[in-house]
Amino acid sequence: MSSTSPADARAGAVVDLGTPAPTFTEAITIRLRTPAKLRNLELVLLLFAIGITGAAVALVQLGALGELDATIIGYGAGLGMLALGMHVVLRITAPDADPFILPITVTLNGLGVAMIYRLDLADGTAGWESFGIRQMVWTAIAMAIAIAVLLIVRNHRVLARYRYLAMLVGIVLLLLPMLPGVGQTINGARLWVDLGFFSFQPGEIAKIALAVFFAGYLVTARESLSIVGRTVLGMRLPRGKDLGPILIVWLAAMAVLVFQRDLGTSLLYFGLFLVMIYVATGRLSWVLLGLSLFIGGALVASQVLGYVNGRFGAWLNAFDQANYEAIGGSYQLVQGMFGLANGGLIGTGLGQGRPDIVPLAESDFIVASLGEELGLVGLFAILGLYLLLVARGFRIGFNGTDDFGRLLAVGLAFVIALQVFVVIGGVTRVIPLTGLTTPFLAAGGSSLVANWIIVALLLRLSDTVRNQPRLVVED
Amino acid sequence: MNKELRRISVATLAMFLALFVSTSVIQVFAVDDLRADPRNVRTLYASYSAERGPILVDGRPIAESVAVDSVFEFLRVYPEPALYAPVTGYFTLNQGTTGVEGAFNDFLTGTANEQFLDQLGALVTGQRPRGAAVALTIDPVVQQAAFEAMGDLKGAVIAIEPSTGRILAMVSTPSFDPNRLSAHDTVSVLEAYDQLIADPDDPLINRTISGDLYFPGSTFKTLVAAAAFDSGAFAPTDAFPNPASLQLPLSTAIVRNSSGGTCGSGATVTIETALRLSCNIPFAELGLALGEETIADYAERFGFGSAIEVPMTATPSTFPRGLDDAQVMLSSFGQYEVRVTPLQMAMVMAAIANGGNLMQPTVLDRIIAPDLSVVEQSEPTLFSQPISRTTAETMTRLLVDGVSNGVASNARIEGVAVAGKTGTAENGSVAPYTLWFTGFAPADNPQVAVAVVVEDGGGRGQSGSGNQIAAPIAKRVLEAVLSR
Numbered sequence: 001m002s003s004t005s006p007a008d009a010r011a012g013a014v015v016d017l018g019t020p021a022p023t024f025t026e027a028i029t030i031r032l033r034t035p036a037k038l039r040n041l042e043l044v045l046l047l048f049a050i051g052i053t054g055a056a057v058a059l060v061q062l063g064a065l066g067e068l069d070a071t072i073i074g075y076g077a078g079l080g081m082l083a084l085g086m087h088v089v090l091r092i093t094a095p096d097a098d099p100f101i102l103p104i105t106v107t108l109n110g111l112g113v114a115m116i117y118r119l120d121l122a123d124g125t126a127g128w129e130s131f132g133i134r135q136m137v138w139t140a141i142a143m144a145i146a147i148a149v150l151l152i153v154r155n156h157r158v159l160a161r162y163r164y165l166a167m168l169v170g171i172v173l174l175l176l177p178m179l180p181g182v183g184q185t186i187n188g189a190r191l192w193v194d195l196g197f198f199s200f201q202p203g204e205i206a207k208i209a210l211a212v213f214f215a216g217y218l219v220t221a222r223e224s225l226s227i228v229g230r231t232v233l234g235m236r237l238p239r240g241k242d243l244g245p246i247l248i249v250w251l252a253a254m255a256v257l258v259f260q261r262d263l264g265t266s267l268l269y270f271g272l273f274l275v276m277i278y279v280a281t282g283r284l285s286w287v288l289l290g291l292s293l294f295i296g297g298a299l300v301a302s303q304v305l306g307y308v309n310g311r312f313g314a315w316l317n318a319f320d321q322a323n324y325e326a327i328g329g330s331y332q333l334v335q336g337m338f339g340l341a342n343g344g345l346i347g348t349g350l351g352q353g354r355p356d357i358v359p360l361a362e363s364d365f366i367v368a369s370l371g372e373e374l375g376l377v378g379l380f381a382i383l384g385l386y387l388l389l390v391a392r393g394f395r396i397g398f399n400g401t402d403d404f405g406r407l408l409a410v411g412l413a414f415v416i417a418l419q420v421f422v423v424i425g426g427v428t429r430v431i432p433l434t435g436l437t438t439p440f441l442a443a444g445g446s447s448l449v450a451n452w453i454i455v456a457l458l459l460r461l462s463d464t465v466r467n468q469p470r471l472v473v474e475d
Numbered sequence: 476m477n478k479e480l481r482r483i484s485v486a487t488l489a490m491f492l493a494l495f496v497s498t499s500v501i502q503v504f505a506v507d508d509l510r511a512d513p514r515n516v517r518t519l520y521a522s523y524s525a526e527r528g529p530i531l532v533d534g535r536p537i538a539e540s541v542a543v544d545s546v547f548e549f550l551r552v553y554p555e556p557a558l559y560a561p562v563t564g565y566f567t568l569n570q571g572t573t574g575v576e577g578a579f580n581d582f583l584t585g586t587a588n589e590q591f592l593d594q595l596g597a598l599v600t601g602q603r604p605r606g607a608a609v610a611l612t613i614d615p616v617v618q619q620a621a622f623e624a625m626g627d628l629k630g631a632v633i634a635i636e637p638s639t640g641r642i643l644a645m646v647s648t649p650s651f652d653p654n655r656l657s658a659h660d661t662v663s664v665l666e667a668y669d670q671l672i673a674d675p676d677d678p679l680i681n682r683t684i685s686g687d688l689y690f691p692g693s694t695f696k697t698l699v700a701a702a703a704f705d706s707g708a709f710a711p712t713d714a715f716p717n718p719a720s721l722q723l724p725l726s727t728a729i730v731r732n733s734s735g736g737t738c739g740s741g742a743t744v745t746i747e748t749a750l751r752l753s754c755n756i757p758f759a760e761l762g763l764a765l766g767e768e769t770i771a772d773y774a775e776r777f778g779f780g781s782a783i784e785v786p787m788t789a790t791p792s793t794f795p796r797g798l799d800d801a802q803v804m805l806s807s808f809g810q811y812e813v814r815v816t817p818l819q820m821a822m823v824m825a826a827i828a829n830g831g832n833l834m835q836p837t838v839l840d841r842i843i844a845p846d847l848s849v850v851e852q853s854e855p856t857l858f859s860q861p862i863s864r865t866t867a868e869t870m871t872r873l874l875v876d877g878v879s880n881g882v883a884s885n886a887r888i889e890g891v892a893v894a895g896k897t898g899t900a901e902n903g904s905v906a907p908y909t910l911w912f913t914g915f916a917p918a919d920n921p922q923v924a925v926a927v928v929v930e931d932g933g934g935r936g937q938s939g940s941g942n943q944i945a946a947p948i949a950k951r952v953l954e955a956v957l958s959r
Contacts (some may be wrong), residue, residue, distance in 0.1 A: 163596045278479055425494060430497045
């Protein structure tokens with residue numbers, strides 16, 4: 001997480017009281033010059049990211065069609081324009097923002113678009129039917145919303161004020177798919193809301209609302225939550241009367257598991273809460289308590305609920321013929337692994353594999369599609385990009401000036417990490433398969449919008465970290 | 476807060492580490508298993524869209540891929556379909572792949588580990604990957620002779636070079652046309668496939684190495700005699716009582732010699748005479764005296780019970796265990812539950828021909844990459860040493876006697892010492908016989924060991940014999956090798 005930008009040196013100088021602080025004139029010069037340097041670095045990286053996207057789309061065309069056509073302009077240049085637009089907005093409204101976040105996100109989004117377009121070519125879909133064009137439109141919408149967030153949220157501390165509103169929004173969004181009439185069951189999970197002209201997964205947005213709520217709530221409640229109650233088996237448990245919030249979140253997670261039939265979403269919210277409460281209170285007992293509650297609940301669910309049980313069976317004995325043939329069994333998982341194996345170390349090359357054999361290759365299994373055509377090296381690069389993105393988020397947590405901002409940054413970054421783990425872990429049989437989407441890569445509007453909002457918030461937070469001198473130096 | 480954050484960072488790193496490991500396991504370590512899974516249609520699609528390497532016999536393709544204007548880009552074509560179908564097997568879009576096409580699929584598609592550097596090179600240069608050529612040991616002249624000699628008969632011929640294990644001919648009749656199965660029109664392929672599967676003559680089965688297996692009948696006496704001599708328990712001149720009929724112990728069943736009478740004249744008969752005249756009663760007595768354990772032990776040394784890979788996997792031939800005396804006696808002349816592949820019986824002959832050294836049989840000569848470099852060269856390897864050189868020499872002498880002075884007379888070739896053993900196996904009381912000839916030539920410097928099996932009594936029900944039907948076919952195969 002080290003960087004050599006002058007901004008770091010300056011931030012370090014403020015923290016490290018051993019070195020003399022810059023003189024007034026020096027500070028002015030640095031403030032005038034370094035933002036431009038950060039944004040220039042971002043611009044260079046961004047051009048690189050756009051280049052990767054353009055090259056990926058071109059390779060898809062060469063691989064699958066054998067020739068180049070004008071679509072490349074729509075995809076490559078389209079994404080390029082959007083990214084550069086956002087870059088300009090950053091120059092004006094958040095000049096000190098982290099220069100890596102946007103290029104990483106654009107690269108991932110671009111790779112996703114290229115792969116989805118590649119699957120369109122395999123399926124022979126075109127126009128509004130094609131996932132690729134819809135993904136581009138959603139990317140544009142998502143980036144527009146992200147720009148709006150950057151413009152509206154000029155100071156992230158404002159968000160802390162709306163923590164209870166965020167809670168309400170989060171819970172309503174979470175429960176919305178359960179309502180008869182609007183709720184929609186797709187692929188066995190009731191995670192969708194039908195708005196007539198399109199379907200939306202409100203749970204994706206809920207994770208942001210909940211992160212805001214958790215951060216706001218925990219900053220105020222951390223003192224009481226840190227108070228130790230009885231000691232049992234060498235572990236210092238929290239007081240009984242402080243157990244309320246964790247029980248509420250646990251119940252919400254279980255409700256998602258039971259009524260929306262999605263283990264992944266349930267795990268995502270609960271994991272987010274546990275990490276944030278741990279970072280806020282420093283009490284490992286909360287994590288252990290929460291984990292045992294969740295694992296207990298999941299185990300009961302796996303016995304009682306047929307679909308959870310089926311998912312576990314398909315996970316543990318994926319190659320078993322009975323599981324392979326069962327409805328909702330391991331067919332998709334096994335086909336995904338065949339695809340990954342087909343890619344091997346270096347991949348088949350874009351447009352040259354058969355990722356379209358796997359069901360939902362453009363959404364749930366886009367990682368298998370990318371792994372088939374880009375190989376293990378490609379997946380390592382993608383995982384590396386995610387890791388870098390998460391690290392930039394954590395960096396805000398380390399360097400932040402206010403606890404709300406730090407908690408929020410950690411929560412948002414961790415939710416990306418956890419989602420990547422749950423999805424890719426599910427596809428590669430580390431954990432049972434769930435219905436979450438791979439951030440930025442997978443086809444799906446709700447997911448794109450939600451993750452781009454996270455990016456906007458992280459950019460805003462990172463800008464605040466840099467342009468405000470640290471007032472508090474703790475532990 | 477920073478301490479907790481550091482711990483969360485480590486935990487996050489661990490999560491990603493798990494993903495790095497899991498993807499590596501799938502994409503590197505488990506790749507071979509996943510590719511070999513029969514449910515993996517990608518392997519097949521890939522093998523269609525890459526230029527699949529040819530299968531060569533004496534430098535000429537017997538299976539090759541030609542460019543066509545279709546999504547699969549290449550069509551698999553078999554120029555001499557019926558002659559080579561049992562060897563090449565078939566190559567289909569959705570009904571699997573058999574024979575050499577299946578056994579060498581990795582090499583033919585160019586995805587074998589040995590070709591990794593080529594794949595990498597092709598990736599860099601942007602060339603389409605091409606499969607390697609698989610050159611076979613099959614001799615086209617011998618194959619043609621065997622195929623023609625079989626004519627309309629149902630059965631199999633396999634010829635092996637004893638000193639190397641190279642398979643010179645592999646014929647199974649009736650054959651089929653693999654071109655019908657390699658077409659890209661899945662409906663017509665399925666139709667052809669269903670039709671071939673439903674055919675009562677089982678044309679899709681390579682009878683030399685698989686199928687329902689055959690009773691070896693009298694050809695099994697070769698193995699029993701070799702076991703008797705090699706174990707040191709008996710000499711060729713040891714004699715047994717010579718009745719015209721023998722009631723099996725604890726049974727009402729009667730064993731007779733195929734002549735109907737005694738085995739030559741005299742109250743006793745030697746093992747060598749019994750082998751030359753192929754008598755059942757003396758061999759039943761010999762088998763009982765030798766014991767199930769010894770016979771089974773030698774059978775395994777010759778390859779019984781092993782799934783021999785040529786490299787298509789052969790069905791293991793069986794010699795049963797836990798027999799009572801009557802069953803041991805029946806087994807000693809190749810009945811009861813002794814079941815064999817023609818490959819197995821040819822291996823018995825090849826071992827005797829090669830001084831007791833049984834070479835691993837194979838159809839593979841070499842694998843040649845598209846740039847003409849040799850990816851793999853087949854080297855002769857020892858399969859086992861079932862019998863000593865002395866036993867092999869004794870057996871050779873007796874088998875030559877069987878052809879020149881015994882019941883295998885139709886395999887005689889002017890000026891060449893042919894060693895051989897006929898067989899006429901019963902398949903129940905009314906079903907037609909299975910007719911056999913196994914042998915090798917020339918006896919003093921063996922160039923080829925052969926096994927011929929003809930089903931359904933060669934159309935003569937229970938009146939045909941191995942010497943009448945199978946021996947002349949073997950003779951033509953031997954002559955084809957000797958006249959090279």
